[in-house]
Amino acid sequence: MSSPQSQSDQSLLTAIRGSFLDFVDDPFYVAEEDSARYVPDGLLVLEAGKIKAFGDYAELQGKYRDVPTTAYAERLIMPGFIDTHIHYPQTEMIAAYGEQLLEWLDQYVFPTEGKFQDKAYAEKVAEVFLDQLLSNGTTTALVFAAVFPQSVEAFFEAAERRNLCMIAGKVMMDRNAPDYLCDTAESSYQETKDLIQRWHKKGRLRYAVTPRFAITSTDEQLQKAGELLKEFPDVYMHTHISENVNEVAWVKELFPTCKGYLDVYDQAGLVKERCVFAHGVHLTDGEFQRLSEAGSAIAFCPTSNLFLGSGLFKIEQAKSADYPVKVGLGTDVGGGTSFSILQTANEAYKVAQLRQQKLSPFKALFLATLGGARALCLEETLGNFEIGKDADFIVLDPRSTPLMAFRNAPATPATLSALADRIFSLMMMGDDRAVQSTYILGKLIYER
Numbered sequence: 001m002s003s004p005q006s007q008s009d010q011s012l013l014t015a016i017r018g019s020f021l022d023f024v025d026d027p028f029y030v031a032e033e034d035s036a037r038y039v040p041d042g043l044l045v046l047e048a049g050k051i052k053a054f055g056d057y058a059e060l061q062g063k064y065r066d067v068p069t070t071a072y073a074e075r076l077i078m079p080g081f082i083d084t085h086i087h088y089p090q091t092e093m094i095a096a097y098g099e100q101l102l103e104w105l106d107q108y109v110f111p112t113e114g115k116f117q118d119k120a121y122a123e124k125v126a127e128v129f130l131d132q133l134l135s136n137g138t139t140t141a142l143v144f145a146a147v148f149p150q151s152v153e154a155f156f157e158a159a160e161r162r163n164l165c166m167i168a169g170k171v172m173m174d175r176n177a178p179d180y181l182c183d184t185a186e187s188s189y190q191e192t193k194d195l196i197q198r199w200h201k202k203g204r205l206r207y208a209v210t211p212r213f214a215i216t217s218t219d220e221q222l223q224k225a226g227e228l229l230k231e232f233p234d235v236y237m238h239t240h241i242s243e244n245v246n247e248v249a250w251v252k253e254l255f256p257t258c259k260g261y262l263d264v265y266d267q268a269g270l271v272k273e274r275c276v277f278a279h280g281v282h283l284t285d286g287e288f289q290r291l292s293e294a295g296s297a298i299a300f301c302p303t304s305n306l307f308l309g310s311g312l313f314k315i316e317q318a319k320s321a322d323y324p325v326k327v328g329l330g331t332d333v334g335g336g337t338s339f340s341i342l343q344t345a346n347e348a349y350k351v352a353q354l355r356q357q358k359l360s361p362f363k364a365l366f367l368a369t370l371g372g373a374r375a376l377c378l379e380e381t382l383g384n385f386e387i388g389k390d391a392d393f394i395v396l397d398p399r400s401t402p403l404m405a406f407r408n409a410p411a412t413p414a415t416l417s418a419l420a421d422r423i424f425s426l427m428m429m430g431d432d433r434a435v436q437s438t439y440i441l442g443k444l445i446y447e448r
């Protein structure tokens with residue numbers, strides 16, 4: 001321990017002391033006490049942006065006594081939240097009145113996305129968007145850009161400057177949208193390929209092939225998307241599915257020979273691992289089974305599904321033991337009404353209530369962290385405090401408003417059941433005000 005080598009190693013360490021909560025398993029399938037890991041007085045030791053050690057302060061303090069340590073009293077430290085579906089160009093038109101999906105796209109979304117042809121404009125919005133994610137405790141997201149390649153460039157450049165782990169892609173859409181937003185099957189293939197070659201796996205960035213949805217892509221374009229997944233087997237695929245009943249009916253008309261909505265994507269080779277489908281409100285039993293077999297994931301977007309009147313996602317079916325599907329939470333801004341994953345969990349709970357189901361705070365916060373990491377195939381590096389993972393984490397304040405402070409006593413919960421009550425109130429009442437600090441690769445990059 002006292003060799004010169006280990007002394008110089010220790011000089012590179014920093015540490016965080018406080019109460020920690022993360023997940024080591026999935027509470028939909030394993031008892032909550034075995035899946036949630038609560039350390040009321042813990043120490044997280046960081047080295048070069050990664051987790052070097054994690055455990056009880058009493059056990060680790062001897063070994064790391066001289067390491068500079070930041071202590072957070074009366075706070076809860078968690079892995080950074082993961083947003084598995086969001087649109088950065090829609091930041092400015094969040095909360096647009098009065099329409100459901102197809103009319104809302106025509107009236108609000110398409111005109112807004114047209115502005116992203118201008119790279120300087122895209123750069124400005126990318127900064128606002130990333131500021132919003134970080135101030136809401138979201139450290140990783142799967143992101144729709146716009147149809148213009150420069151909108152992806154602007155986003156990745158901004159994410160790279162902040163050392164963020166982000167997945168994004170250029171929208172592919174070659175029909176049923178205004179001309180100024182349409183590419184072609186061939187141009188979308190070429191532009192996507194160029195962007196993959198430039199950005200996929202550049203540092204912490206990853207590329208997602210991003211056909212908007214079956215309505216705005218010809219079969220030829222979907223086939224091209226499938227070709228890209230074959231050529232680049234470790235890129236992602238990101239799209240929408242079965243969000244709205246009129247959308248589902250139109251897909252049936254557009255693809256009369258397909259067995260159903262998912263089959264449209266399946267026939268193009270777009271249903272496999274690393275494929276993430278947003279919404280899935282109206283999926284059939286057979287479609288849930290197929291997603292399970294394929295290892296694909298669903299982004300559950302409750303604020304959006306309520307705001308656009310799309311319907312109630314069947315979380316208990318997606319997380320069934322027989323046909324388990326990977327699920328993460330998605331804000332779906334600007335169809336969603338908040339950047340906050342806490343507020344998204346709040347609405348997820350209410351969606352479950354309307355279906356006579358219970359979404360416990362542990363289940364919801366699993367979806368927000370390790371569940372999201374698994375949905376995005378990022379669990380090797382993100383999602384909890386396992387040693388060796390990237391040190392992206394957040395400091396939450398369960399007493400961040402006068403009412404929350406009145407409801408929650410200052411004392412640190414001693415047991416998992418006391419913690420359950422506190423984190424449930426945090427997810428129902430908390431928002432960006434509850435996010436005190438956000439750390440990326442062990443560095444404080446946002447403080448309220």
Ligand code: GUN
Binds near residue numbers: 109
């Ligand atoms: N389906 C196709 N495009 C979109 C979009 O931008 N937002 C949502 N919520 N659904 C979509």
Ligand code: ZN
Binds near residue numbers: 085086240278335
């Ligand atoms: Zn969306």
